[in-house]
Amino acid sequence: MRERRGTYVLGAICLLGTNAFSLLIPWLLKLAVESLRNPGTASRSAAWYGGVIMVAALLHGVIRIFSRTTLLHAARRTEYAIREDLFGKLLTLDMPYYAGERTGDLMSRFANDLTNVRMLLGFGILNVINTALVYVSAIVLMASINPSLTLWAVIPFPLMIVAAKGITRRMFHHSRRAQEELARLTSQAEESIAAAVVVRSYCREEATVAAFEETGRRYLARNMTMARLRGILLPIMAAASAFGTLVVLFLGGQRVIDGVMTLGDFVAFNGYLAMLVWPTIVFGWILNLIQRGGASMARLNEVLDATPIVTEPAEPADACTPRGEIALREVRFSYNGMGEALPPILDGISLTIPAGSRLGIVGPVGSGKSTLVRLLARLYPVPDGKIFLDGVDINRLPLAQLRSAIGFVPQESFLFSRTIRENIAYGREGATVEEIAGAVRLASLEGDVFRFADGYDTLVGERGVTLSGGQKQRAAIARALLKNPAILILDDPLSAVDAQTEEAILEGLSGYWGDRTVIVVSHRLSAVRECDRIIVLKDGVIAEQGSHDDLVARDGLYCAMWREQQIRRELASL
Numbered sequence: 001m002r003e004r005r006g007t008y009v010l011g012a013i014c015l016l017g018t019n020a021f022s023l024l025i026p027w028l029l030k031l032a033v034e035s036l037r038n039p040g041t042a043s044r045s046a047a048w049y050g051g052v053i054m055v056a057a058l059l060h061g062v063i064r065i066f067s068r069t070t071l072l073h074a075a076r077r078t079e080y081a082i083r084e085d086l087f088g089k090l091l092t093l094d095m096p097y098y099a100g101e102r103t104g105d106l107m108s109r110f111a112n113d114l115t116n117v118r119m120l121l122g123f124g125i126l127n128v129i130n131t132a133l134v135y136v137s138a139i140v141l142m143a144s145i146n147p148s149l150t151l152w153a154v155i156p157f158p159l160m161i162v163a164a165k166g167i168t169r170r171m172f173h174h175s176r177r178a179q180e181e182l183a184r185l186t187s188q189a190e191e192s193i194a195a196a197v198v199v200r201s202y203c204r205e206e207a208t209v210a211a212f213e214e215t216g217r218r219y220l221a222r223n224m225t226m227a228r229l230r231g232i233l234l235p236i237m238a239a240a241s242a243f244g245t246l247v248v249l250f251l252g253g254q255r256v257i258d259g260v261m262t263l264g265d266f267v268a269f270n271g272y273l274a275m276l277v278w279p280t281i282v283f284g285w286i287l288n289l290i291q292r293g294g295a296s297m298a299r300l301n302e303v304l305d306a307t308p309i310v311t312e313p314a315e316p317a318d319a320c321t322p323r324g325e326i327a328l329r330e331v332r333f334s335y336n337g338m339g340e341a342l343p344p345i346l347d348g349i350s351l352t353i354p355a356g357s358r359l360g361i362v363g364p365v366g367s368g369k370s371t372l373v374r375l376l377a378r379l380y381p382v383p384d385g386k387i388f389l390d391g392v393d394i395n396r397l398p399l400a401q402l403r404s405a406i407g408f409v410p411q412e413s414f415l416f417s418r419t420i421r422e423n424i425a426y427g428r429e430g431a432t433v434e435e436i437a438g439a440v441r442l443a444s445l446e447g448d449v450f451r452f453a454d455g456y457d458t459l460v461g462e463r464g465v466t467l468s469g470g471q472k473q474r475a476a477i478a479r480a481l482l483k484n485p486a487i488l489i490l491d492d493p494l495s496a497v498d499a500q501t502e503e504a505i506l507e508g509l510s511g512y513w514g515d516r517t518v519i520v521v522s523h524r525l526s527a528v529r530e531c532d533r534i535i536v537l538k539d540g541v542i543a544e545q546g547s548h549d550d551l552v553a554r555d556g557l558y559c560a561m562w563r564e565q566q567i568r569r570e571l572a573s574l
């Protein structure tokens with residue numbers, strides 16, 4: 001908006017010009033009428049004034065087009081810039097922010113709120129300037145013709161302003177609520193479409209439609225109230241302005257009959273009064289635009305002013321090639337729920353993972369395995385002096401440097417609605433066809449890709465629906481392998497395949513490990529069996545650690561889990 005200040009000033013100047021010509025017309029009419037009444041004393045003929053009026057009307061029209069396009073284009077450009085800022089901002093925000101937001105709500109800010117802001121910055125500003133100019137200049141000119149009649153003419157205005165203020169205050173409230181309901185509607189629609197299969201498989205169509213209808217009803221009710229208020233406002237404004245006109249016709253007409261006012265003055269006075277009618281009638285609409293635009297700008301500012309909790313270091317450490325040694329010192333961590341710290345998920349984890357070694361992380365459901373690996377990539381905030389990469393506090397590493405050292409395959413793999421090739425190439429910009437094929441081979445996905453009719457060019461549907469769960473997971477692994485990171489974190493990435501396939505895939509990957517540090521989180525102990533060290537997490541602490549053989553020999557939690565999984569496996573093979 002600030003960058004476009006010049007354009008708005010130009011638009012305002014044009015509005016000044018267009019209004020100057022429209023204000024000139026009643027004055028010229030007055031002179032024309034006076035010339036008709038007193039042809040002998042008039043300096044110019046009525047026809048001459050008629051010609052000048054036509055020129056003034058033409059100039060008024062031309063400059064009006066220019067003023068409107070200037071201001072409306074400026075609003076479009078501002079909308080474009082805000083959209084870019086919004087998108088840029090959303091990419092900088094971190095996991096803690098997204099954990100508290102609904103996608104649909106964010107999407108509605110892109111659509112509905114941005115439109116409201118554009119309307120405010122376009123039509124809103126245009127009409128505010130126009131109304132102010134018309135009101136001030138018309139009233140000044142009316143007062144110069146007849147001050148007492150002007151007073152009568154403007155009597156309804158204060159009443160109109162009081163009525164408009166009261167009604168628009170209520171409109172603002174309903175407008176804000178309506179926008180929230182719309183955001184909720186967008187969220188519900190987005191979620192129901194994404195989870196269409198779940199909805200159908202649980203036969204929840206009716207309940208989902210009912211919930212959608214309920215939100216829709218609330219949205220409709222808010223809009224109906226707004227329409228009612230707008231409906232009240234408009235006739236009040238029109239009636240008050242008609243009353244002013246009536247009074248002027250009566251009192252002005254009498255003054256003309258009494259010879260206190262000339263017919264030319266009366267014509268001009270009425271011309272100026274007529275100019276006030278439209279801005280007065282649309283006053284309510286403009287106030288509504290302002291209220292709505294203001295409410296939407298506030299919603300956009302909530303996102304634009306949001307700051308990521310995970311920030312770049314104030315004094316970054318020198319860049320160096322990572323070796324991949326990770327150290328954790330008494331790491332404690334709690335998630336924030338509605339701004340309050342929840343009970344700790346990790347409670348004093350100390351651990352050193354030598355560069356080039358392989359660590360397995362196992363433990364019961366919800367014991368904090370994923371949380372621990374998320375902290376290594378600073379997806380959540382980590383206190384200073386707790387986690388080190390090659391001896392450097394990770395809080396001192398620029399985020400891009402830290403994250404480019406890590407290949408992270410999360411529990412839920414996400415694929416873009418693009419081809420398989422593009423999805424895997426996302427791992428590294430500029431990767432060659434051979435490198436992509438190499439990563440696909442390592443992730444044991446090659447056979448699957450060749451079976452697809454379009455091979456690497458197979459389009460992955462939204463969220464990868466055309467791929468099986470296991471194929472999606474292997475595609476996500478291939479993407480991380482292509483990145484060629486010093487540290488590879490696999491957070492239960494093969495949960496969708498059976499134990500034998502998981503083992504075979506991990507076996508196939510063993511050639512890739514090299515001197516990389518590898519962290520494998522898994523529910524299946526067979527997946528971590530070959531790791532140099534395994535930690536068993538329980539209730540946020542390391543309950544046991546050691547190699548597979550050590551842990552089995554200890555006859556503790558790991559050993560119990562191992563026996564249970566072995567029995568299950570044997571039963572499954574019967």
Ligand SMILES: Nc1ncnc2c1ncn2[C@@H]1O[C@H](COP(=O)(O)OP(=O)(O)OP(=O)(O)O)[C@@H](O)[C@H]1O
Binds near residue numbers: 366
């Ligand atoms: N964003 C979050 N906000 C609040 N609590 C969370 C969040 N993410 C996870 N938790 C909670 O933290 C605990 C540990 O979750 P985490 O995902 O780290 O466990 P896990 O050991 O990986 O579980 P699983 O074996 O099921 O994958 C759980 O109780 C979970 O509910």
